[in-house]
Amino acid sequence: MQPRNMSMSGVVDLAAVKAAGEARQKAEQARAQAAEQGGPAAVSAASLVIDVEEAGFERDVIQRSAEVPVVIDFWAEWCEPCKQLSPLLERLAVDYNGRFVLAKIDVDANQMLMQQFGIQGIPAVFAVVAGQALPLFQGAAPEAQIRQTLDQLIQVGEERFGLTGIAVDPDAAPPAGDEAPAAAPAGPYDALLEAAVQALDANDFGGAIQAYKNVLVDDPGNEEAKLGLAQAELLSRVQKLDPQQVRKDAAEKPTDVPTQLAAADLDLVGGHVEDAFGRLVETVQRTASDDREAARVHLLHLFEVIGSEDPRVTAARSALARVLF
16 A cells, blocks of 8 residues: 555655654654653664564554654665675664664565665665655665764754654563554544545546545645645646656757646656756746746645755745745
């Protein structure tokens, strides 16, 4: 099943259901609740490294990333570089003592997750922080370089999302069994949101769009539905495009607004967020009247796909304001 809050096309850069402010607020609430209960419950060192499958991805990675950065190690038994990298990442997870959790995903057993992240080769290492995914590196790397990357990841988690890690008790026993925690009470729109996710899994973008719109009719402020709708509409627009032809036309016709809009969509789906935003800001600057308004509105729609608190959106908003005013 397609994990909510993640890209629906294998493009990790679209994973932004939770804005930074919301994620920070949830983290603060979790810490406050833990403090009321006598402090955060410590986990065992063994709990810092987990095997994750598609069925438990949302629980084990997406939900957990609201508390602590989750580093994902995509590996396979036949992969020789994986046999060097995976033990190193496991040791670092223990060394960092709860500053991040390592999720190990066997690509042979979890092909859908491999496709959703757009994995081209392994080992491949990603991270999910407050529901947002980002690539870290591919292939085996020196320990010093990996530590530097992890330090940067932890800093982002702390500064942007207020994630300070989880407490570790070296004497705690590993959790018994793999029993999942009790499910949260179903929300009033869970069935519709699940239908939208299933439609996206089947590449039925029209069905997903309608399901998200059905939620927004009754709950216009539903963040999951708003982001899901923006992503589904984007994927629907690009599914019939010829990327090579669109990029050729965009290079030859810098003032042709429909062509630039299509190229910006391809940029975003390809993970080139700044390029998509920059292209449309330049289009706004080059054009006037209805063409200019069309480019401006399209750029605002792409902001919704990424999330208003993302620094790339903030920078693009400032650039847009400069060319408009």
